[in-house]
Amino acid sequence: xxSSSSKVILEVRNLSAxxxxxxxxxxxxxTVRAGEVHAIMGPNGSGKSTLSKVxxxxxxxxVTGGDVMFQGKNLLELPPEERAHAGVxxxxxxPIEIPGVSNSAFLRLAYNTLQARRGGEDLDPLEFxxxxxxxxxxxxxxxxxxxRNVNEGFSGGEKKRNEILQMAVLDPTLAILDExxxxxxxxxxxxxANGVNKLMTTNNAVIMVTHYQRxxxxxxxxxxxxxxxxxxxxxxxxxxxxxxxxxxxDWVHA
Amino acid sequence: xxxxLETLIxxxxxxxxxxxxxxxxxxxxxxxxxxxxxxxxxxxxxxLLEFRLNAYRHWLTLTPPEWANVAHxxxxxxxxxxxxxxxxxxxxxxxxxVDPELLRTFEKLGVPMSERKALANVAVDVIFDSVSVTxxxxxxxxxxxxxxxxxxxxxxxxxxxxxxxxxxxxxxGDNFYAALNSAVFTDGSFCYIPKGCRCPMDLSxxxxxxxxxxxxxxxxxxxxxxGSYVSYLEGCTAPRFDTNQLHAAVVELVAxxxxxxxxxxxxxxxAGDENGVGGIYNFVTKRGLCQGVNSKISWTQVExxxxxxxxxxxxxxxxxxxxGEFYSVALTNHHQQADTGTKMIHIxxxxxxxxxxxxxxxxxxxxxxxGLVKVSAKADDARNYSQCDSMLIGATCGANTFPYIExxxxxxxxxxxxxxxxxxxxxxxxxxxxGIGAEEAVSMIINGFxxxxxxxxxxxxxxxxxxxLGLKLEGSVG
Ligand SMILES: Nc1ncnc2c1ncn2[C@@H]1O[C@H](COP(=O)(O)OP(=O)(O)OP(=O)(O)O)[C@@H](O)[C@H]1O
Ligand SMILES: [Mg+2]
Numbered sequence: 001x002x003s004s005s006s007k008v009i010l011e012v013r014n015l016s017a018x019x020x021x022x023x024x025x026x027x028x029x030x031t032v033r034a035g036e037v038h039a040i041m042g043p044n045g046s047g048k049s050t051l052s053k054v055x056x057x058x059x060x061x062x063v064t065g066g067d068v069m070f071q072g073k074n075l076l077e078l079p080p081e082e083r084a085h086a087g088v089x090x091x092x093x094x095p096i097e098i099p100g101v102s103n104s105a106f107l108r109l110a111y112n113t114l115q116a117r118r119g120g121e122d123l124d125p126l127e128f129x130x131x132x133x134x135x136x137x138x139x140x141x142x143x144x145x146x147x148r149n150v151n152e153g154f155s156g157g158e159k160k161r162n163e164i165l166q167m168a169v170l171d172p173t174l175a176i177l178d179e180x181x182x183x184x185x186x187x188x189x190x191x192x193a194n195g196v197n198k199l200m201t202t203n204n205a206v207i208m209v210t211h212y213q214r215x216x217x218x219x220x221x222x223x224x225x226x227x228x229x230x231x232x233x234x235x236x237x238x239x240x241x242x243x244x245x246x247x248x249x250d251w252v253h254a
Numbered sequence: 255x256x257x258x259l260e261t262l263i264x265x266x267x268x269x270x271x272x273x274x275x276x277x278x279x280x281x282x283x284x285x286x287x288x289x290x291x292x293x294x295x296x297x298x299x300x301x302l303l304e305f306r307l308n309a310y311r312h313w314l315t316l317t318p319p320e321w322a323n324v325a326h327x328x329x330x331x332x333x334x335x336x337x338x339x340x341x342x343x344x345x346x347x348x349x350x351x352v353d354p355e356l357l358r359t360f361e362k363l364g365v366p367m368s369e370r371k372a373l374a375n376v377a378v379d380v381i382f383d384s385v386s387v388t389x390x391x392x393x394x395x396x397x398x399x400x401x402x403x404x405x406x407x408x409x410x411x412x413x414x415x416x417x418x419x420x421x422x423x424x425x426x427g428d429n430f431y432a433a434l435n436s437a438v439f440t441d442g443s444f445c446y447i448p449k450g451c452r453c454p455m456d457l458s459x460x461x462x463x464x465x466x467x468x469x470x471x472x473x474x475x476x477x478x479x480x481g482s483y484v485s486y487l488e489g490c491t492a493p494r495f496d497t498n499q500l501h502a503a504v505v506e507l508v509a510x511x512x513x514x515x516x517x518x519x520x521x522x523x524x525a526g527d528e529n530g531v532g533g534i535y536n537f538v539t540k541r542g543l544c545q546g547v548n549s550k551i552s553w554t555q556v557e558x559x560x561x562x563x564x565x566x567x568x569x570x571x572x573x574x575x576x577x578g579e580f581y582s583v584a585l586t587n588h589h590q591q592a593d594t595g596t597k598m599i600h601i602x603x604x605x606x607x608x609x610x611x612x613x614x615x616x617x618x619x620x621x622x623x624x625g626l627v628k629v630s631a632k633a634d635d636a637r638n639y640s641q642c643d644s645m646l647i648g649a650t651c652g653a654n655t656f657p658y659i660e661x662x663x664x665x666x667x668x669x670x671x672x673x674x675x676x677x678x679x680x681x682x683x684x685x686x687x688x689g690i691g692a693e694e695a696v697s698m699i700i701n702g703f704x705x706x707x708x709x710x711x712x713x714x715x716x717x718x719x720x721x722x723l724g725l726k727l728e729g730s731v732g
Contacts, residue, residue: 056687059679084689096684099675100702109698110688117689149702166688 007034007203009174010055010075015066016230017054023051023064026230032174035202039241040209042227048209049093051227056090057083059193061247071173084110085117087173091163091180093209098150103162104132106150107169114170135168139195149250156183164192169201175199176207192230193218213245225253276524277410279338279468284331286310289437292337296406296440299413309426309436316430318339322593324562326535329500336438338468347430391455398596399448400484402457403419405473408444418479423506423543423570431502431564432539435471439504447482447513456712458487461503468499476506477613478513480546485516487715498526503538510572511546516554518711523559528617530589533561540567544576547602552579554710556719557594566624568597571633578607581707585723586619586651595625595656600636600666609640612704614723615651619637622654629666645703646676647696675703697723 010032017025024047032038038150040048054061055068057080068075075083098106108128115122123131133143139161160180167175177196181189196219200206208219216224216238224240225232226249234240234252244252280288289310318329331445395402401412408416426436441458449582461472478484501523507515517540526533536559542551553567563586569578580596598607607627621644629636644653655672677699685695700723703709708716 053683056683058683080683080686081691083691084687090687092684092687096680098681098684098699098702100705101698102702106688106690106698109694110690113689113691113694170688 006033006036006202008069009034009071011069012055013066013068015051015054015068016064017050018060018064019050019061024061025054025228028230028232030225030232032205032207034205036205036222037200037219038205038207038226039238040207040227040232041211041223041241041244046227046231048227049052049178050230052090052093052176052207052209055083055176056080056088058195081113081206084170084172085114087204089167089170089172090159091160091167091175091177093178093182095151095154095159095163097152097154099152101150102146103148103150104129104146105144107132107166110166111169132169136165138168138198139164140191141165157185157188158243160184161188161192164195168195171199173204174207175204176209178209179211180208181210181212189214190218211239216241228252261633266714279335282333282335284310284334284336292438294441295337296409298409300586301417302409305421305426306437307629310438311434312427312565313430313433313437316427316433318430319564322564322624323620323656324564324591324593326498326562326591329498329535331434334500335468336471337440395454395457398454400451400453400457401444401446401499403444405439405442405444405475408475412444412446415477416444416475419475419506420473421506423541424504424539429539431537431546433505435473435502435504435539437447437716438469439471439473442503444474444483445476445486447476447478447484450481451479452482453484454609456485456487458489460489462665469502471501472503474505475508476504476515476517477508478510478515478549480510481512482510483514483516485712486518486520487712488517488705489522498533500535500537501560503540505538505540505567507540507542507551509514509542509544509546509551509573509576513546514550514552515542516552517542517567518715519553519555519557519716520722521557521559521563522554522722523638524558525590526561526588528588529637530561530618533590534559536560536563536565538563538565540565540579541597542543542567542569542571543607544571544573544578544602546576547573548575548585549573550575550577550579552581552710553596554579554581554707555583555594556594556711556715556722557582557721560592561590563590563592563594565594566596568599569607570599570601571607571636572601573605574602575604575606576602577605577608579710580607580609580611580625581710582611583704583707583719584612584621584623585614588617588619590617590619592620593622593624595623597626598628598638600627600629600638601634603632603634603636605633605636607636607638609638609642610706611640611642612646612707613642613653614647614700614703615644615653616647618650620652620654622656622657624658626658626660627668627670628660628664629668631662633663634665636663636666638666640668640670642670642672643703644672644674645700646674 008031012028012030015025015028042048063076112122132146136143141161160183184192221238224236226234289306424432427433445457447453509515523534523536544551549553551569557563566641571578578598584592584594586592596609609625611623613623623642627638642655646653657670659668682695701720708719711719
């Protein structure tokens with residue numbers, strides 16, 4: 001486990017949020033430090049995706065209380081694109097299709113926009129082509145996917161792999177992976193999980209939402225949180241995940 | 255984010271200014287005397303006056319079409335000026351003598367009027383209200399036998415050609431607005447590409463309505479002789495008025511054996527304000543005749559302006575193996591209404607047509623595609639492929655597709671595909687979560703959607719069209 005002296009990246013304090021007038025998140029507390037992997041588990045509908053989207057700034061959700069600090073910035077004040085510029089990345093549970101926009105053009109625009117914010121160099125289409133081919137290897141993605149439209153006609157597993165390719169390109173400080181493992185076949189799970197491991201450094205952190213222990217066999221979590229009814233009702237280490245795998249959620253209480 | 259998209263889609267119209275220029279205009283109203291007056295102001299030959307009067311008398315028997323999916327108050331044809339011309343200080347011998355105020359107007363509009371500025375190698379004819387103000391590169395074109403001049407000049411210099419082809423594609427009685435145009439048209443462009451000539455530069459006409467009460471009725475006629483090729487571009491803008499103005503143009507194209515005409519339009523007439531007040535009624539008849547064997551006519555249009563657009567650039571495929579194409583992007587926002595599409599009439603054997611229509615609706619607008627594919631009994635082995643895609647931005651706009659297919663020959667192959675998609679909040683959020691803001695996201699999606707059409711525009715026009723769509727769409731997913 002990482003020493004508790006490493007830098008705090010994300011500090012969520014008493015966060016509550018609603019959607020369409022319904023309260024979903026009811027006081028979330030979570031501290032994520034550099035180098036850490038956090039797993040969030042919990043029954044369907046407990047608010048895991050809601051938390052992920054609220055952190056990324058989805059406009060449908062209204063924050064009704066609490067605050068979120070990200071590397072010293074008040075995250076809740078930033079529009080979603082600026083959260084991305086600041087280093088927050090969300091791999092979606094259900095990645096959206098964007099017809100007419102090629103994967104490589106989309107990634108290049110995202111990359112160059114971020115580079116501009118970071119004061120880095122733009123890559124022209126040829127340079128980017130080299131760069132993205134290199135990155136594709138991290139998730140063993142066939143380069144033919146780069147010429148296809150973003151997620152259009154991708155299988156469920158291919159979409160998830162594409163999400164991690166995007167993570168590799170954008171190199172975020174905090175990656176929130178919402179059920180990236182669902183839909184991946186056995187080999188793909190290993191490949192994608194290894195990809196995430198390669199992207200981990202002592203300066204970044206990952207929050208993984210998952211239902212299954214098998215992902216955690218590849219990416220060892222430092223903390224496992226159990227969400228229920230919009231709250232984190234229990235936090236433990238990786239042994240907790242193993243226990244949940246055999247016993248389910250019913251025994252867990254706040 | 256919604257509000258960022260709001261502003262994105264609602265950027266003001268840039269061309270809404272009025273040029274303060276002295277003009278020579280007839281009083282409002284229409285009758286035979288007005289037509290005689292127009293004809294005499296233009297010193298027209300008798301046959302042309304006859305043409306006008308016949309059209310007028312026929313028009314009186316017609317009623318405005320009501321089948322289109324658009325709604326507007328009845329147009330009062332007596333409450334309109336039918337002739338308005340910027341008063342020339344004297345006869346113009348060169349560009350330098352054009353009223354500087356006019357020149358400034360076109361500078362502002364980004365039209366390369368002065369020849370030294372025209373690096374784009376495009377010859378330009380400029381129509382201001384009712385009359386042609388100037389045509390550039392005339393001499394250079396004359397060297398290869400290409401005639402490119404205002405319609406009025408063509409009537410004087412090349413009466414035999416005008417007489418032969420005027421009304422040969424769109425007869426005077428074709429429809430209500432075509433009949434009206436035939437009666438009162440004041441100017442327009444004329445192009446003649448001689449046999450075997452590949453026109454050395456793109457030809458372009460730039461239309462500008464300036465007078466708040468004048469209708470604009472221009473007439474374009476393009477004749478491509480055997481084995482010739484021409485690419486023709488048309489652009490349009492108008493100032494912002496809170497009344498509606500009528501634009502009822504007629505465009506006729508004739509392609510003889512092995513000839514090809516490529517006709518591109520970027521239409522950006524004033525569309526009215528965000529509440530639907532003002533804007534141009536764009537009721538236009540455009541038709542091309544593929545008269546010769548192996549001839550080809552290709553319409554590419556980017557329709558972004560006008561309060562109401564009613565236009566169906568069509569191809570009549572008479573020559574065996576002739577080809578008709580229609581590539582269209584129609585964008586409507588606020589309260590704009592568009593009912594646009596094409597007609598492909600297959601008459602010759604082995605004729606081919608291709609229709610690619612992309613409709614984008616935002617705001618409270620309504621965007622309809624209406625297209626007819628007709629294969630006549632003698633058109634053996636005719637083929638058509640149509641693809642009509644609609645994109646909705648936001649939840650308050652509408653899109654419709656009305657394909658009509660009439661096949662009278664069993665060897666015909668006609669394919670039609672249609673799709674509807676919506677730019678929604680989740681798509682925008684996906685972009686945003688990757689650091690891409692609303693403006694760029696919308697423009698990326700729209701450009702992807704329109705790619706196939708933009709690929710058929712000449713380079714400079716494609717760039718202009720891309721920017722224009724970006725401007726028009728500043729801000730509208732919610
Ligand atoms: N737009 C919405 N309108 C109404 N209720 C919503 C909306 N979005 C989410 N919810 C509700 O919020 C609750 C939490 O949903 P969320 O997607 O966060 O659950 P989850 O923990 O990610 O579940 P799963 O494990 O199935 O992915 C659910 O009960 C869901 O129905
Ligand atoms: Mg979920």
